[in-house]
Amino acid sequence: MRVRTFTLLVALAVLIAASFTLLYWQKRDVRDHVTAPPVAEGVELLLPLPEPRSGLSVEEALISRKSIREYSGRPINLSDLALLLWAAQGITEYDGWYRRTAPSAGATYPLEVYVVVGEGGVLSGNGYLAAGVYKYDTLRHSLLLVKTGDVRSELWDSALRQDWVRDAPVSIVICAVYERTTRRYGERGVRYVHMEAGHAGQNIYLMAAALKLGTVAVGAFDDEAVARVVGVQRGEEPLYIFPVGVPVEPYKGSFDELFKVYTVTRGG
Ligand SMILES: Cc1cc2nc3c(=O)[nH]c(=O)nc-3n(C[C@H](O)[C@H](O)[C@H](O)COP(=O)(O)O)c2cc1C
Structure with missing residues (x-):
């Protein structure tokens, strides 16, 4: 006892x-995690350099690719954001030309990438990245602060009030400068630019899946309103918004389940 x-x-x-x-x-x-790193308007924030982290094969990332629209209130890490941006438009090598993670018609590279960061949305060391809009510098793998403040509700308003745009800690906004491509290819260049946005978008999806984050391609929005909220430069037009967050329900695709699906589609 x-x-x-x-x-x-x-x-x-x-x-x-x-x-x-x-x-x-x-x-x-x-x-x-209360202090924000000292990033001021026009000041550059060098991002952690890309390195293999997820340990996932392309097949595993592909089977786990899914649009996810419900995010927990948790922030994402700066290193994850850095990988997502690199996946979208980062450079891969220099062979006399800076090649990128996504192909580009005639290497004209019409895409420009912005990030809308919410208050407490991105963990960076001991602090949160200051809320605001940042532009991704492809060659330097860095962020430049375009404007300060949490503009997520304005972005949500511009994106037909799709709640995932308001709730995500960050949204990656893909813009295009059509002229870079149409200068060489004429009207057909417009088609190429849209294809390229798709390539970059799929890279974001796969990277998010590999990092166990959730994202969804958002194409339904008021172009001018999004351009205003983001503060894009002359000639840049928004094409895509990718809200990114920690999924409420983590998703992992299963090859066993897929096997069953094919068994049915092939008639048992
Ligand atoms: C060009 C394009 C535009 C899209 N726009 C939106 C959108 O505005 N809002 C949204 O919630 N999902 C949007 N989606 C996501 C689709 O709804 C989603 O991919 C589709 O339902 C298939 O689901 P899955 O991605 O999980 O396979 C868009 C997808 C594409 C390719």
């Missing part, structure tokens, strides 16, 4: 100690 009471008391003590430790770490988490 005494032994059982003693064991119970020890278990209780361990439980209380564990609760206090958990509370301490949670508080520490909140305390440690």
